[in-house]
Amino acid sequence: MKYLLGPELLWLLFYGMAKLIAKANMPPSKRMDSFIESTWFWVPVVCILLSFVLWWLPAVERRWLLPRAWVAGILGGHFVLETIMAAHSTQGPGIGMGYLVGMILVFCLLVAGSVVVLIKF
Secondary structure, eight states: OTTTSSHHHHHHHHHHHHHHHHHHTSSOOHHHHHHHHHHHHHHHHHHHHHHHHGGGOTTSOOTTHHHHHHHHHHHHHHHHHHHHHHTSSSOSHHHHHHHHHHHHHHHHHHHHHHHHHHHHO
C-alpha cells in the first residue's frame, strides 16, 4: 500500500477524467467549453494540493516522495492539460494560453509546496 498511493496515481486518475471530459464534449456544447476554459486553474490546484497532502498520511513512504511529486506533477500536468484543452471546440490562442498558464501554475505550486514540505518535515 505504501507504493501504490502516490502522486502518480492522482495524476493518472485526473488524466482518466480528462479523457472522459474530452469524450463528453462531442458534439461541442457551450457549457462544456466554458468548463474546459476554467480547468487551467482548477486541475493544477487540486492535483498539486492532493499530491502534497500525501505528506500528512502516515502510510506513505516519504523518502522519494518529493522527486516523485515533481516528475508526476510536470508530466501529469502536461498530459492532463493537453488532453483537456484539445477537447475545446474552437482552438485558438486562448486555449493555448490556458495550457501555458496552467503549466506555469503547476510549476509555481510545486515550488511553493516543496518549500512548505521541506520546512515542515
